[in-house]
Amino acid sequence: MRTETKKLDIRKVLAESEHLPTMPAVAKQLISLSEWDDIDLKVVAGIINKDISLSSKILRTVNSAFYALPHKISTLSQALVVLGLRATRSLTLSFCLAGMSSRGKAGRFDYSSFWTRSLNTAVAARELALVTGFRTDEEAFLAGLLQDIGIMVLGQCAPAVYQEIIELSAEGDVSLIDVEREHLGVDHVEVARLLFEKWNLPPQLCVPILYHHAPEKAERSDEETLLSIRIQNVAGHIGAWLYLSKSHGSSLEELKDIACRYLTISPKELEALLYRVDMRMEEIAGLFELNVERPNTYSGLLEKVQATLGDIVTDQERLLRELEASKIEAQKLAEQLRTANRLLLKEVRMDSLTGLANRQHFEDFLHRELNRSFRYNHSIALLFLDLDNLKSINDRYGHLEGSNSLRHCAEILKRQVRASDLVARYGGDEFVIALVETGGSDAMLAAERVRQCIAETPFVLTEGSEKMHLTASIGVTAWEPKMKPISMDVFLERADSAMYQAKRAGKNRISLS
Structure with a gap:
């Protein structure tokens, strides 16, 4: 690497850094609440109402095409009743955490691109949760949103070095985690775990994020947790494929294989889901007030694939024509060669004066x-x-x-x-x-x-x-x-x-x- 690297004491960095993203006050209060199933709706509404902007976002979201409810919701209390407490908590935390950036200089880390990809992953996770019958689609959305939060932290802790790590991973076709461990002594999953401890996030949210890169390591978990982990794994692959034009993201065929293997989703179901992710991204980006510039959409990628296939077919047809012409020419040459060989053999065997054998x-x-x-x-x-x-x-x-x-x-x-x-x-x-x-x-x-x-x-x-x-x-x-x-x-x-x-x-x- 061009920049000298050193191993990070990530606990010390998280404890002392003044520039790392901080948990908003409303989010801290919501997380601190225990026994969510028995909590009073008025208490939750009171916490959220302290942030007028947040309350407005929740009401706007509940009334959007993202939820497509039959009746308009006019108060936060109504929204809590319709969504449920757990979904409300996840949605509120999503709004609080999405778009977090450094309190100091941004350095070389691209926060806009990071949150765009994270939102892609979150929308994919929610759609996967709806398809598989997971308990809370908003919880899957929040986990997808925070799936790679450790990348943002490392990008802030060591901006110059981490940019080179990202480039090394892309150029060398090596997993980002392996490059992080080699040059920093820590990877973004471990960073996320320590950050979640600091934020005191609930285990049902943390575990799927921490194991989404390696679902097989969590095989002893209960079925609901395993499903959540697998949803995050597939969502991560979808997010990478839709967002990164040149990455370790999977091809569409690999995506179909992963979705079928982990979630028994058929190729046709996955294609329909990817179309829905496209539509939901257009809706949710405005609700989260993110300036989303997506390098890829599913329909756009399909158009590229079809255009590429068209070029391939055209090239193939041209090559077939050239091959056929070459084949005809080769046949002519072969026949000429056979004729020449016959004549030569005849001359070698024949007496030139009489035409008899020599x-x-x-x-x-x-x-x-x-x-x-x-x-x-x-x-x-x-x-x-x-x-x-x-x-x-x-x-x-x-x-x-x-x-x-x-x-x-x-x-x-x-x-x-x-x-x-x-x-x-x-x-x-x-x-x-x-x-x-x-x-x-x-x-x-x-x-x-x-x-x-x-x-x-x-x-x-x-x-x-x-x-x-x-x-x-x-x-x-x-x-x-x-x-x-x-x-x-x-x-x-x-x-x-x-x-x-x-x-x-x-x-x-x-x-x-």
Whole structure:
């Protein structure tokens, strides 16, 4: 902290300070009366009538919309009969105590804001008392009004330090009580207890105030006292939420949870109660002659929430549109990427001249199918084909016509194989065909069919109309389930060797290895 702090001897401060708020004379007399249930109405009326301003306030309040009585009350005695003695005492004390301030300089403590928040809490406590059937709604009002009186005392005892304590609590999201204890060695609840002793306030008023921050610590109290404590706890949360724009006050959802947990008030009941608090605050502020500037009202907060929700919905709709556009764009890019990958994969696997599989792709396929045949005892065959007269075409007509003849042969081979088989250009004028689940005899038939088709299908030269005929020598090998597994290289060597046997035997024929 910027200001040096020291622990307060709060009893000494309360005893010696000349600037602390003092109990008005009328309030002292009312508190000193014992056995209120048996007291004479004239005695109470006589005490209150000593203060003309106070008498006027009580009559004005009784006849206001705050009570909404069917008939006008014209005398204080009538008011006492209608309100009852306990309610009159609480109302009178409320008027006496509300608006108390320092007898000296106010310092930095904001008395106006303090009493505005306290009045918020008091009105909320009265409404909660009416909803829950508490014995005296005016007693709940008075307790709510004095709920945080200790804050006012500390603000007067150590004005500079206490202002920093309030700021530290707000900035650090730490409870005010914890910061008070750390820097002053005392909290405002303890200060209130000592002040109430000094003022000689009755226990039924003090206990709910002293335990309202921690209702669970008063669980051994009787049911009526517990109800009063819980009313003050919920009222305190409502007061903080309605008054403080940036505080440790609860959110509306937290308020609903607290009200339901402590007082079994439903969310709908709480919302209706908050509307009534709004209306009652407008009425009661004038009666207490307080210049109330409320930073928040329930309806105002709802409007802010609705406006915020509207902004959120608008932003959400915009984000959804952007997300949808991004999704469409991503889908387009993904499709383009898939297409590019397919083309790239095709290029990697394909022979650019003939459009057949290339050597690498074929060997990957053959290796995989060989292993599958070994595993499941399926036959597999391999044809190794070499064009017999490609060199003469290249020499006589040029390499362009030689390339055309390779493409011509590739088209024939494509038509001669099944979808499960694979034909590839292995290199130069060599082609290979893998025939899955095919034995040696069927492979020989397939090879002969391929040889005849190549020999009998002429192709036309690019320039001129001359027709050329190609022939091929084909080596055949097969692996049958009765054989031992062999490597792919050995399998290829056998087919290649058979092809050379066909070449040596006169070309344009097939040979089995």
